[in-house]
Amino acid sequence: MAQRVLASTVSVMLLLAAITSGEHHMKWKVEKRQGGSTSVPLLITNNCAETIYPGILTQGGTGPADSGFKLSPGANHSLMVSTDWQGRVWGRTNCSFDDSGHFSGSGRACTTGDCGPVVACTGTGELPATLAEFTLSGANGQSYYDLSMVDGYNLPMAIELIAHSMSNVDDIPPNQSNPSCVASVGNYAGPSFNPYASGSKTFLGTNDSFQLPFLSASSDKISNWCPWDLQVSPPTSPGDGVYPYPDGNVQRPAFDPCFSACAKYNEPAYCCTGKYGPSKCQANYFSKAAKAVCPDAYSFAYDDADSTFAVPKGAGFNVVLCPGGASTTILATARNSSQVQHSGTHAIGASYNAFAKGLALTDGMAMKAVLAVTLLVVLVT
Numbered sequence: 001m002a003q004r005v006l007a008s009t010v011s012v013m014l015l016l017a018a019i020t021s022g023e024h025h026m027k028w029k030v031e032k033r034q035g036g037s038t039s040v041p042l043l044i045t046n047n048c049a050e051t052i053y054p055g056i057l058t059q060g061g062t063g064p065a066d067s068g069f070k071l072s073p074g075a076n077h078s079l080m081v082s083t084d085w086q087g088r089v090w091g092r093t094n095c096s097f098d099d100s101g102h103f104s105g106s107g108r109a110c111t112t113g114d115c116g117p118v119v120a121c122t123g124t125g126e127l128p129a130t131l132a133e134f135t136l137s138g139a140n141g142q143s144y145y146d147l148s149m150v151d152g153y154n155l156p157m158a159i160e161l162i163a164h165s166m167s168n169v170d171d172i173p174p175n176q177s178n179p180s181c182v183a184s185v186g187n188y189a190g191p192s193f194n195p196y197a198s199g200s201k202t203f204l205g206t207n208d209s210f211q212l213p214f215l216s217a218s219s220d221k222i223s224n225w226c227p228w229d230l231q232v233s234p235p236t237s238p239g240d241g242v243y244p245y246p247d248g249n250v251q252r253p254a255f256d257p258c259f260s261a262c263a264k265y266n267e268p269a270y271c272c273t274g275k276y277g278p279s280k281c282q283a284n285y286f287s288k289a290a291k292a293v294c295p296d297a298y299s300f301a302y303d304d305a306d307s308t309f310a311v312p313k314g315a316g317f318n319v320v321l322c323p324g325g326a327s328t329t330i331l332a333t334a335r336n337s338s339q340v341q342h343s344g345t346h347a348i349g350a351s352y353n354a355f356a357k358g359l360a361l362t363d364g365m366a367m368k369a370v371l372a373v374t375l376l377v378v379l380v381t
């Protein structure tokens with residue numbers, strides 16, 4: 001576990017290092033926050049059909065007053081964290097706390113994300129769990145955030161930027177700042193999801209003037225993406241006892257939490273540890289499957305460029321559990337269009353290739369750093 005937390009932290013540091021190195025070559029639009037407050041809102045919203053017990057781990061700065069609590073369907077909980085807070089949020093499912101918050105059974109208090117027999121978590125949760133990760137005071141006056149499947153997946157999750165009366169954050173198109181990962185078929189609206197076509201015409205902080213780009217995948221794909229051996233509770237299959245199990249036509253449960261390959265096997269090649277550092281660690285069979293259903297989420301430790309969001313420091317965030325709809329494809333969409341529209345990409349790319357050589361990164365990694373920077377430019381200009 002410690003290794004995995006480390007792997008994901010190292011990757012964030014790598015990205016921050018990359019961004020810092022680029023600062024001489026780029027002009028950043030970083031403005032002072034007008035209000036000057038030392039804390040920002042962290043809202044947690046439960047749109048799941050069941051009660052969820054969110055857990056919050058603080059890794060730096062001052063965390064929220066509550067590190068774990070009960071959240072009924074449709075409810076939200078409003079917290080504050082320091083502007084330099086670093087930490088993560090996840091959801092615990094199927095918990096058996098009584099009304100006074102006690103767990104008296106044996107075994108786990110919650111089926112996934114469990115952090116022990118306490119409502120207020122005092123450490124990390126058990127894998128697998130989808131994570132919302134935050135480094136609010138990163139390089140260049142930016143807050144960095146992402147959705148992560150590096151530690152596996154249990155619940156659909158989205159992050160919505162809260163401008164918190166910062167004028168330079170207000171200017172950010174909401175369809176570029178609010179990523180969502182919906183990899184549970186019960187929460188998936190289907191391949192033709194379009195919240196803007198009718199009804200309220202708003203979704204996850206966006207409206208029809210700033211439409212989020214969505215992944216269009218068949219419901220079967222959303223049902224069956226988790227590699228068979230990584231399911232937490234694989235359904236009984238006709239080939240039971242025979243390895244490999246036939247994984248083709250077996251109906252999977254609607255709630256089908258999925259270990260990452262690293263979480264399940266703890267192999268250096270899967271966890272990007274040991275000799276599998278930044279230049280050697282490749283996407284594995286889990287991360288490829290995860291990326292295909294949640295393109296805006298981290299899928300393995302060195303996936304930064306395709307999964308990290310950055311905005312001027314001082315904004316707040318709403319972590320939405322079970323956002324519904326469909327996964328977003330913000331980064332791929334922004335990257336595709338910025339390659340066409342921004343002539344600056346090549347200049348940035350040149351400086352990054354030089355930087356990458358210093359760190360002995362592969363061309364692929366250098367390319368990813370370029371793309372991350374391209375996206376940052378899109379967000380802050």
Ligand SMILES: *[C@@H]1O[C@H](CO)[C@@H](O)[C@H](O)[C@H]1NC(C)=O
Pocket residue numbers: 043045075076318
């Ligand atoms: C949070 O819950 C309150 C009370 O139900 C509601 O008024 C508010 O709109 C919710 N906020 C969000 C962002 O959903």
Ligand SMILES: *[C@@H]1O[C@H](CO)[C@@H](O)[C@H](O)[C@H]1NC(C)=O
Pocket residue numbers: 048050051093094111254255
């Ligand atoms: C466990 O929690 C998930 C997510 O909230 C839910 O879909 C599932 O029905 C729950 N399972 C049981 C046995 O309560």
Ligand SMILES: *[C@@H]1O[C@H](CO)[C@@H](O)[C@H](O)[C@H]1NC(C)=O
Pocket residue numbers: 173174206207208209210
């Ligand atoms: C749509 O969203 C944008 C950006 O948040 C906002 O400026 C605009 O007022 C919204 N339009 C409507 C009709 O609400």
Ligand SMILES: *[C@@H]1O[C@H](CO)[C@@H](O)[C@H](O)[C@H]1NC(C)=O
Pocket residue numbers: 173175176209210211212213329330331333334337
């Ligand atoms: C956000 O909306 C604007 C205005 O419609 C559009 O030009 C842009 O491509 C959208 N961004 C993404 C990432 O889809």
Ligand SMILES: *[C@@H]1O[C@H](CO)[C@@H](O)[C@H](O)[C@H]1NC(C)=O
Pocket residue numbers: 213329332333336
């Ligand atoms: C981005 O471009 C690639 C290559 O042209 C294409 O395969 C992919 O579907 C595009 N993705 C999005 C989200 O537009």
